[in-house]
Amino acid sequence: MKDKKRTWEIFSFYDRSGLEKRLAHMAEQGWLVEHIGSFLWTYRRIEPRRLAFCVCWFPKASAFDPEPSAEQQTFYDFCRHTGWIPAASSGQMQVFYNEDADPIPIETDPATEVDAIHRAAKRTTLPSHLVLLVMALINNGLFFSRLRSDPVGVLASTANLFTGTCWAVLILMEAVECGSYVLWHRRAVKAAERGEFLQTKGHRRLQLISLAVVGLGLIYYFVSVLTSANRMMMVVALLMFGVYLPGVYLLVYGVKALLKKKKVSAKINRTATIASAFAVSFLLISGILWGVLYGSANGWLAGTDEETYTYRGSTFTARRDALPLTVEDLLGVSYDGYSCERQTEESVFLARYEMVQRPRFDAAQYKEMPRLEYTITLVKVPALYSLCKDALLADWNDDWRPEGQKDYAVPIASAPWGAEDAYQLANQEYGPENRFLLCYEDLFVEIRFDWEPTPEQIALAVEKIKSINH
Amino acid sequence: MPRAKFHTLTEQMFYILLCLKEECYGMDILDRVPAMTQRRVTVGSGTLYNLLEQFVQAGMIQETKVEGRRRSYILTNYGKEMLEREYRRICAQAEDYRRMFRNAECSEGRQADEG
Numbered sequence: 191m192k193d194k195k196r197t198w199e200i201f202s203f204y205d206r207s208g209l210e211k212r213l214a215h216m217a218e219q220g221w222l223v224e225h226i227g228s229f230l231w232t233y234r235r236i237e238p239r240r241l242a243f244c245v246c247w248f249p250k251a252s253a254f255d256p257e258p259s260a261e262q263q264t265f266y267d268f269c270r271h272t273g274w275i276p277a278a279s280s281g282q283m284q285v286f287y288n289e290d291a292d293p294i295p296i297e298t299d300p301a302t303e304v305d306a307i308h309r310a311a312k313r314t315t316l317p318s319h320l321v322l323l324v325m326a327l328i329n330n331g332l333f334f335s336r337l338r339s340d341p342v343g344v345l346a347s348t349a350n351l352f353t354g355t356c357w358a359v360l361i362l363m364e365a366v367e368c369g370s371y372v373l374w375h376r377r378a379v380k381a382a383e384r385g386e387f388l389q390t391k392g393h394r395r396l397q398l399i400s401l402a403v404v405g406l407g408l409i410y411y412f413v414s415v416l417t418s419a420n421r422m423m424m425v426v427a428l429l430m431f432g433v434y435l436p437g438v439y440l441l442v443y444g445v446k447a448l449l450k451k452k453k454v455s456a457k458i459n460r461t462a463t464i465a466s467a468f469a470v471s472f473l474l475i476s477g478i479l480w481g482v483l484y485g486s487a488n489g490w491l492a493g494t495d496e497e498t499y500t501y502r503g504s505t506f507t508a509r510r511d512a513l514p515l516t517v518e519d520l521l522g523v524s525y526d527g528y529s530c531e532r533q534t535e536e537s538v539f540l541a542r543y544e545m546v547q548r549p550r551f552d553a554a555q556y557k558e559m560p561r562l563e564y565t566i567t568l569v570k571v572p573a574l575y576s577l578c579k580d581a582l583l584a585d586w587n588d589d590w591r592p593e594g595q596k597d598y599a600v601p602i603a604s605a606p607w608g609a610e611d612a613y614q615l616a617n618q619e620y621g622p623e624n625r626f627l628l629c630y631e632d633l634f635v636e637i638r639f640d641w642e643p644t645p646e647q648i649a650l651a652v653e654k655i656k657s658i659n660h
Numbered sequence: 661m662p663r664a665k666f667h668t669l670t671e672q673m674f675y676i677l678l679c680l681k682e683e684c685y686g687m688d689i690l691d692r693v694p695a696m697t698q699r700r701v702t703v704g705s706g707t708l709y710n711l712l713e714q715f716v717q718a719g720m721i722q723e724t725k726v727e728g729r730r731r732s733y734i735l736t737n738y739g740k741e742m743l744e745r746e747y748r749r750i751c752a753q754a755e756d757y758r759r760m761f762r763n764a765e766c767s768e769g770r771q772a773d774e775g
């Protein structure tokens with residue numbers, strides 16, 4: 191039979207009422223809290239019994255204190271004197287239990303209690319939550335800015351959608367946490383003026399739902415990455431979630447715990463822990479980045495259809511991905527030395543297949559070999575069709591070059607392409623190019639030929655490319 | 661502003677200060693207040709700890725002795741002044757109460773006599 195139990199307790203930072211109820215319930219089940227970690231709370235087995243719990247705040251305490259200060263020990267002495275035994279603490283939050291059926295509460299004056307909670311909140315908890323809120327707002331702003339400038343790219347990317355969702359959830363959680371605290375504090379001060387204690391009311395359900403959303407998003411992201419053919423993306427995702435995040439947490443937490451054990455002062459511990467967080471983060475990111483680039487350059491991350499070759503001292507990657515449409519299909523000639531590359535990004539909203547058939551630099555007929563490039567965007571949610579069409583057209587029309595040299599989209603006859611709408615890219619200086627944007631019922635095709643396609647080649651291209659949807 | 665904060669004293673503040681008329685260990689106040697009030701008033705340990713700190717900051721009490729973690733305190737002149745002011749306020753309240761009910765009793769008596 192286990193004597194220890196670890197649980198993840200999700201409560202608002204000021205929700206003393208919710209915590210006290212939860213701890214009393216655990217004691218009735220035979221578990222007494224003995225340690226509060228960053229994520230997990232540790233309980234030890236006891237004889238099931240009714241215990242009174244009190245969660246209160248000691249504003250001068252710090253999570254970096256090597257041990258309770260003399261003042262905190264005096265506070266504990268006061269509490270012990272009235273039967274309150276310290277059970278666990280986390281920074282300023284102190285948990286006591288009392289075996290008396292009707293003990294004298296630790297806090298008997300509501301104004302003093304609200305003042306202690308608010309002093310503690312102002313010193314550490316509120317600033318941390320506000321920093322997180324600002325970070326989340328900035329990152330969500332960047333996400334929406336990317337979504338505005340490149341909606342197709344963002345909506346097709348599971349990684350982008352996952353991070354965007356995470357930041358949005360964080361904004362919601364932090365705004366609710368900070369906002370509800372401010373409201374509670376205002377009401378608690380008024381209640382204290384009347385000599386009344388105001389119970390706290392957390393929003394545990396919202397927190398659980400938010401975490402479930404992030405958890406499901408994470409699972410979806412992992413499934414997408416693990417089932418994709420992009421080995422580099424898979425390795426990066428595994429390194430980030432398997433090495434970087436646990437690495438930063440364990441090393442930073444380890445530095446903090448070690449310095450506490452060595453009885454280093456809270457000030458030095460705080461500085462060293464923050465510095466180590468930056469250093470560890472920088473080193474791990476640099477290491478992962480270097481490893482991925484090095485592995486990629488040496489072909490370690492190459493899939494079975496991938497090889498590396500050296501040309502004039504530089505290393506390049508060539509792929510042999512299956513493409514629905516090739517130069518050989520269209521021109522009926524065959525060349526040696528092509529790299530056929532297919533990149534897929536897929537989310538619940540869009541799928542985007544970028545395909546290119548390019549001559550390898552070391553190909554004997556490099557200069558004669560035509561190149562073929564096309565991107566297929568499959569719209570899974572019909573409501574996004576217009577948004578995608580506008581974005582793809584804007585991508586062509588929104589040219590940064592000066593007047594007289596700009597690219598622009600010209601509507602052309604769609605019938606030869608069997609499309610609903612068709613556009614050709616033209617340049618103000620050089621005229622029409624062999625680049626086309628074709629709009630079908632639920633997909634868009636952007637195709638670029640190195641030559642002017644004949645009607646037969648167009649018909650074949652359409653037939654082959656549309657087959658990707660089936 | 662501590663002085664504004666203690667413009668009027670709560671019952672718990674009043675009895676804590678009263679205990680400190682003579683030098684006393686902080687922790688002993690936890691027992692003295694209920695004993696002094698026949699358990700009508702009790703002070704929580706957290707409340708006492710915070711109030712002692714605030715009274716020291718406001719100059720109403722001063723630390724006299726530190727023995728390990730045990731600290732003893734005593735009321736300052738300013739603290740005595742505050743306590744005295746609170747006493748007068750309570751007395752004035754009691755006087756108002758008595759006057760109101762004495763008058764009421766007298767008028768009730770007169771009405772009974774006339775009846």
